[in-house]
Amino acid sequence: MTTARRSDATRAAILEAARERFAADGYERATIRAIAREAGIDPSMVMRYYGNKEGLFAAASEIDLALPALGALPSRHIGAVLVNHFLDRWERDDVLTGLLRVGVTNEAGAARMQAVFEEQLGPVTLGVCPRPEEAPARAALVASQILGMALARYxxxxxxxxxxxxxxxxxxxxPTxxxxxxxxxx
Amino acid sequence: MTTARRSDATRAAILEAARERFAADGYERATIRAIAREAGIDPSMVMRYYGNKEGLFAAASEIDLALPALGALPSRHIGAVLVNHFLDRWERDDVLTGLLRVGVTNEAGAARMQAVFEEQLGPVTLGVCPRPEEAPARAALVASQILGMALARYxxxxxxxxxxxxxxxxxxxxPTxxxxxxxxxx
DNA sequence: TCCGGTAGTCAACGCTTGTTGGCCTACGCT
DNA sequence: AGCGTAGGCCAACAAGCGTTGACTACCGGA
Incomplete structure (x- = not known):
């Protein structure tokens, strides 16, 4: 493993502030200056550690949905389990809200959201749906309902x-x- | 009725360009300068006719969902009718996409979207759901699925x-x- | 034919943004 | 103790933003 740098605390503070601002304001209105102010450091530090605004967002929007393996449990409960899991995940921190807010107006954000759902929700649906070739469409339907409720509620x-x-x-x-x-x- | 002004064509061109830019870029990235360029006039005309950027958005986001009265038709078809109607409405022009894109990062946009659904979807659900006091929650559920699919698809x-x-x-x-x-x- | 107001342009303002480079400070190794 | 270097700040930049006010051209009614 790489040795701990003295600047790790600052890097983490920047990331936390960035997630907060992206989640609250979206990509354009979340300024590097505001993020730096919230992290208690100079704006130029953000550039030093993350290159530019895009790089910062890429780092701040890394996320693991940590979806449970659905195959193991009785198939009539997977709807409830999935919905509960997503609501938990949405309320634990700001990352998903940020991803949604940014994805709607920013090309890179949309691509990231696309990738997250394809890579993490895709495999899960593949394991439980009747015909594997229908998995992507079914995953998209699930995503539409989950994202829609997150949009309306959060x-x-x-x-x-x-x-x-x-x-x-x-x-x-x-049931949906x-x-x-x-x-x-x- | 008010007499037709000589500038009505310009006003309409501005509005059309504004809807296009808001739908494509969201509130912040849709600049007045870009809208004016697309409408083929000077940015200052936008200010003259709509006061400021907020006023322009307010004018550009006026929308009538034109939801059909559901009470008149067999109750087992209202799901399909409603979904079809919304998909049509979404594909006819850019207004709903713009409203969604702006509503996610802009306070005024969110308020507008809230108002549109409350005022136009609310009454319709009131007419068809079993108990009237449940109408708002049911309307929100419908909105979540409709908005979620629009988000994912458009x-x-x-x-x-x-x-x-x-x-x-x-x-x-x-069926949902x-x-x-x-x-x-x- | 004149003349007032409407339609439109132009140039500038003050401000904020992402981003850069130079400079200082102080930690930690030898 | 001395020194290299990583961590951090400061000041400035060019560009782009919303917005303003002064100025011109021209149409239509008297």
Whole structure:
């Protein structure tokens, strides 16, 4: 392993501040100056450690969805498990919100979001859906419902979506996801 | 009615260009200068006619979803009708895409999107769902699925979501929307 | 035919942005 | 103790932004 650098704390502070600003403001309005101010250092340090703004975003938007292996559990629960997992993941930190906010207006952000879902959600769906060639379409359907709810609840903050409690939300969404994954093609 | 002004053609050109740029770039990257260039006039004309950038966006994001009255048709078709209508509306022009792109990073855009769905989708759901007090939550659920698919298909351009054809898409989404509107609370 | 107001251009303003290079400081190894 | 170097700050840059005000051209009614 590489030896710990003296600057690791600063690098981490920058990354944390960057995630916060990207999540709150999106790509353009999250300025390097604001990120540096929040991290308590000079803007030029950001450039030194991450090259440029794009590089900073690339580093700040690295994420592991840590999706569970669905094959092991009773197939009629996978909808609920998946929805719960995503809601947890969305509320733990700002990374997914940032990814969504940036992906909508920034080419690189959209590409990153595409890659995350293809590489991490794709394999999971492949394991549980009836015909493997349908897996990508089913994954996209699941993504549409998950992303849509995240958009309504965490980004646009539509009142009823924010007010619904967790159980209610899962009770509504789980059957949808379940059907997208396991039902016969309609 | 107000008499036609000589400048109406210019005003319309500005609005058209603005919708295009907002839809393609979002709020910050859609510059007044670029909009003016696309409309073939000077940037200062935009200010003259719409006051400032916010005013321009307000004018460019006015939209009538023109949702059909669902009460009149057999209740088992309302899912399909609604999904089809939204897909049509999304593909006819850039306004909804612009609203979505701007709403994600801009406070005023988010408020506008909130208002559009509350005022136009709200009443429609009220007419078809079992208990009126559940209408807002059901409307939000429908919005989450519709917006999520629009996001995946028209904004993030996730491959499988783009490649699915219309009939397939409707076949998958219609039952979801149908259930959110008419099924008993789970 | 004159004349007022509308349509439009032009040049500039103040500000913020990403990014750069030079300079200082202080840690940690020998 | 001395010194190289990594960590950090400061000041400035060019470019682009929204916005403003002064100025010109021209159409239409009197």
């Amino acid at each position: 980004v646009l903050r539509l009142r009823p979506a924010v007010d619904m409690d967790r159980d209610e939300l899962v009770a509504w969404l789980a 996801v379940q059907r997208y994954l396991t039902a016969e093609k309609p | 904004v993030l351009r996730l491959r499988p979501a783009v490649d699915m054809d219309r009939d397939e898409l409707v076949a998958w989404l219609a 929307v149908q259930r959110y509107l008419t099924a008993e609370k789970p």
